[in-house]
Amino acid sequence: MQVLMNKVGVPLISAEKTLSHIVKYWVVVALLGQWMFAAYILSIYALPTIFGNSALTFSLSPGQGANTESSAESLVFFVHIIPAALMAMSGLFQLFPSIRKKYPKFHRYNGRMFLTLGLSGALTGLYLTWGAGFRFSDLGSLGVTFNGILIPIAIYFAWKAAIEKKFTIHRRFAIHSFILINGVWSFRLYLMGWFVVNQGANGNSASIDGPADIALSFASYLLPMAIAEVIFWAQRNKNNNISCEVNLASHSHQVPHIGLPQTAPVTRETKVTVAPIGARAIIAIKDVLTCQTKPIKAAIAIALYKLFDNTALGTCT
Numbered sequence: 032m033q034v035l036m037n038k039v040g041v042p043l044i045s046a047e048k049t050l051s052h053i054v055k056y057w058v059v060v061a062l063l064g065q066w067m068f069a070a071y072i073l074s075i076y077a078l079p080t081i082f083g084n085s086a087l088t089f090s091l092s093p094g095q096g097a098n099t100e101s102s103a104e105s106l107v108f109f110v111h112i113i114p115a116a117l118m119a120m121s122g123l124f125q126l127f128p129s130i131r132k133k134y135p136k137f138h139r140y141n142g143r144m145f146l147t148l149g150l151s152g153a154l155t156g157l158y159l160t161w162g163a164g165f166r167f168s169d170l171g172s173l174g175v176t177f178n179g180i181l182i183p184i185a186i187y188f189a190w191k192a193a194i195e196k197k198f199t200i201h202r203r204f205a206i207h208s209f210i211l212i213n214g215v216w217s218f219r220l221y222l223m224g225w226f227v228v229n230q231g232a233n234g235n236s237a238s239i240d241g242p243a244d245i246a247l248s249f250a251s252y253l254l255p256m257a258i259a260e261v262i263f264w265a266q267r268n269k270n271n272n273i274s275c276e277v278n279l280a281s282h283s284h285q286v287p288h289i290g291l292p293q294t295a296p297v298t299r300e301t302k303v304t305v306a307p308i309g310a311r312a313i314i315a316i317k318d319v320l321t322c323q324t325k326p327i328k329a330a331i332a333i334a335l336y337k338l339f340d341n342t343a344l345g346t347c348t
């Protein structure tokens with residue numbers, strides 16, 4: 032990517048700002064997409080059920096779950112679907128730093144709701160796929176199954192770190208939880224995007240087990256998770272560079288060309304007003320004869336060189 036430079040060669044666009052803008056645009060687009068997903072769930076599943084028009088749900092739902100004869104499976108199906116609308120409406124607010132700072136209580140309660148519903152969505156989803164048998168094919172269900180297994184793991188670490196107040200770790204796993212919980216949403220986006228790019232199916236099948244279906248079902252969460260990891264790595268690296276510079280600066284007193292401050296001559300002095308302790312001491316010493324002795328030159332030299340030796344040792348170790 033070409034970076035624009037001004038006349039003195041200073042970059043006009045910094046990588047950091049570009050990344051921050053990209054993240055902002057992504058949040059706006061994702062928010063719209065999430066709300067559309069919530070509107071889809073509400074209009075196809077929630078509202079017809081509330082108003083007793085299940086025939087509408089049966090005719091519009093692309094899956095098999097809405098048409099089941101078993102009331103237990105039907106209950107699990109709706110317990111799986113309806114909270115998905117709630118998560119789609121409020122989940123993204125967890126990622127806004129301003130909301131986190133201004134309304135920490137909202138962040139806590141919304142986060143607890145999102146992670147609890149996400150956990151329930153993963154467990155009920157695994158049951159619907161492998162217990163109730165609502166799957167188009169075994170191979171085509173592997174991507175979403177791995178997604179369903181990773182969700183509780185990411186939630187566990189995000190929650191644990193929040194309780195332990197390890198917020199960097201919490202942020203990392205909360206973002207992975209968010210990506211994983213939204214894996215089924217992004218799979219639909221990736222699939223539709225694939226159809227648009229290829230002007231129709233290409234490596235897809237009706238039972239969602241074509242090579243493109245399988246690749247997209249894994250990529251829908253693994254790709255954004257990998258991108259998130261690259262961003263975390265860049266941020267960690269930036270922080271490490273700063274602390275490295277700080278370390279180097281703090282060690283600069285040992286650099287030979289600067290000299291040893293402990294033994295270097297004092298070139299600046301500050302005038303201070305001292306208490307008259309010395310004057311009082313001289314008067315007191317006059318009266319005590321033992322205090323009027325002076326050390327010989329050799330004793331002064333020994334004491335002085337011992338002092339130099341001690342400071343030199345302290346510097347080198």
Ligand code: HEM
Binds near residue numbers: 149155166211
């Ligand atoms: C926690 C995040 C999840 C959300 C938000 C979610 C959302 C949805 C939605 C909206 C539907 C309705 C289908 C449609 O109209 O397109 C659905 C159906 C279904 N989901 Fe999930 N889901 C999640 C996780 C999972 C997982 C992890 C699995 C499997 C391991 C799974 C398996 C299923 C199954 C089997 C159906 C029924 C399909 C059918 O009716 O044939 N879901 N889910």
